[in-house]
Amino acid sequence: MKTIFGIVEKERKPNKKYVFVKVLAEYRDHQLIEVQEARLHYPSEGEVIWSPAPEDIHAGKVGFYTVEERNEEEYTGRPVYSKFIVRKELENLKYYEVFPIPFSLAQNHDIVYLIQNGFDAPQQFSSEILLLTNDDYLVGPYRVKQTKEQKWVIDSSDDKLLEIRKKGMHLVKYNDKNVGIERYFVSAMLASPVEDYLDCATNARIMRYALKTLKDQQQVQEISRKVISQLSELVSDLPPQVRYERIMQAIELLDKYQITKEDIGQFEEELLQYPVIQRKIEVELEERFAAEKARIEDEHRKVLNETEQLRRKKEHLLVEMEEIERQIKEREERLKKADKALELKIKEMKDNIFQTLADLLPFMNLGLNVSVHNASDDRNHSEWVVKDVDETTVYYEDINHLMTSIAENLCMIGMQENKAWLTAKTIIGAILFRKPVVVKGEFSFELSQAIGWAVAGNDHLTVFPDIRNFTNKTLINSFSCYTRPDCVKSLHLCQIENSPAELYLQSFLDHWRVSIDESLPELILISIKEESELTDSFIQKLSFSPVISANEMITTPDIRLLRKTHRLVFGSIPARLLVEGKILKEKSSEFNNFVEIVQEVMSFTKQKEAFKKWFRLLEDERFEEEAVSVWVVKVLLQPYVAREQAKKILEEFDSENILI
Secondary structure, three states: OEEEEEEEOOOOOOOOOOEEEEEEEEEEOOEEEEOOOHHHHOOEOOEEEEOOOOOOOOOOOEEEEEEEEOOHHHOOOOOOOEOEEEEEEOOOOOEEEEEEOOOOOOOHHHHHHHHHHOEOOOOOOOOOEEEEOOOOEEEEEEOEEEOOOOOEEEOOOOOOOEEEEEOOOOOEEEEEOOOOEEEEEEEOOOOOOOOEEEOOOOHHHHHHHHHHHHHHHOOOOOOOHHHHHHHHHHHHOOOOOHHHHHHHHHHHHHHHOOOOHHHHHHHHHHHHOOHHHHHHHHHHHHHHHHHHHHHHHHHHHHHHHHHHHHHHHHHHHHHHHHHHHHHHHHHHHHHHHHHHHHHHHHHHHHHHHHHHHHHHHHHHHOOOOOOHHHHHHHHHOOOEEEEOOOOOOEEOOOHHHHHHHHHHHHHHOOOOHHHHHHHHHHHHHHHHOOOOEEEEOOOHHHHHHHHHHHHHHHHEEEEEOOOOOOOHHHHHHHHHHOOOOOEOOEEEEOOHHHOOHHHHHHHHHHHHHHOOOOOOOOEEEEEEOOOOHHHHHHHHOOOOOOEEEHHHOOOOOOHHHHHHOOOOOOEEOEHHHOOHHHHOOOOOOOHHHHHHHHHOOOOOOOOHHHHHHHHHHHOOOOOOOOHHHHHHHHHHHHHHOOHHHHHHHHHHOOHHHOOO
8 A cells, every 4th residue: 555646637437436546646754756657657557546436526636545556357458557546535635736926035025916916827726835936935835716807816814924935845747738737736744944924914904913913912992193102112022023014014004094983983974965875875785685685595596406306306216116116016926927837837747747657557557568768759759840951051161251141140130230240249159158048039039040040051950849748858859950060050949938948958058068969059049938937047047148138139020031032141160160269359458347347236256257258259349349348238147137236237338328
């Protein structure tokens, strides 16, 4: 851990929780030590990341921060990154901004005039300032405020003498591109001793000071020559410092303007007789009345605004409560449906067992040894297996040709080009990483067929599982229909929600993931038209396999017409061309940013390496910077995490404004 002094140069990006702090100096032994070659010590841009940064942090924020070095895996692979992260802002540490002025110390009257009447400066001062004369003297520090004329003047409440010291310390220089000037900073622990003081009080403040001093010493009822005389006596007892000059100036003012209380009273009576003065008083009263009225109206508006905000907050909470109640009711209904579906499937399984026993009883009475599998095999012939054999096949020479054909088929059935290419790359990933692809929705069958034909052509197998008698054995037996074991083969299991397949299929998928049997398909597509608790439970067991929502991708595809007009591609590619090491990029430019956002919402350690491969595959110059991240969240992450977690992650990526 170490302490740095820095500035926030840029406004945060929309919907981002972090900002970067430009390192100007390190804070050691109560001093600012300027950092030479900041990019070398704080790679890659001489900045540190502040995440999460408070909402009110904006460009121009200057301060002290404790930082610590991050784990290398958090920033490697990013073109712009920060090796250090802000852990805390140290608000108790102070600094001064040094502002050069075109006067020497000998021009003290000009300096006082500048302090009282203000100077122009494009930056916003967030600290006390020191004025730097052109003969290297520092005047201050003092607080400033900005007038309506945009002048920086001394704060009227800052009633203190300004210290004068020789500039004996190094100033931290910063070229502020936001305002177009060079700025200078120094630690609040000034090393140089005070050599003198500059009194920049106004005449009115000098008079108040002198009279207060006199009042503390003796009782004086009016301003007269007696007052002047007593002030002179008081001054004679003071040391020859600034207080002497201040009271001497008060004496000079009093000597010029001697007015008694009687004079003031008579003068007021005469003035009030004049219509001009009366109108002036009326105007003054009207102005004060208007100002007070405006103040009260402003306070009233604030109360109304606060009331409106509370009302909206209440409405928002009521909407949230209604949504939660709706979700509870919806889940209760889905649970009831799941219970009924489970009861029905258990009944079907029992009926199958009873039917098998009934088939075997006559043979057992005759003393014959009959296999149970043979008795059930006859009923399994009702499983429907479809395979095209006469379509013209395009033989791919490389992986790019395959992806292009998949994207073309998907565009033919109404999918947008960006989504078609992301889907095509996802299918390649499913083959490389041995993951089944779930396609759900009304058009899940059409979408799955268009993909399977593009990947495997006539070696695309479509299986409609038997409603009653589906088994993994009958599924594996259907693979004998494949004709080219050396090429990529695909399998489409249709509408598994209408069969026992969702109960048995998991064990087959476990076997398929680790098998090297060339008779098994390289791509498995599982289509689900109607979702239920059982299908959701089935998907949850697939461990971050792609889940594509057909209804969000395509609308009313006329796939039969496309086949009749030979506009869909039937392809084939040797399995040996799909090698992970030759297809994946060496590094991902977006993965670290994706992980940083996801880990703010949920734990993600176990899945990091698997998801990194997906990013190395999916990233493409066709897509926007964060399009791949949004696609990965929707297709690979959202089906397996809580709805609120997925929603928060997508909001961080501003998914509504990203075109995919």
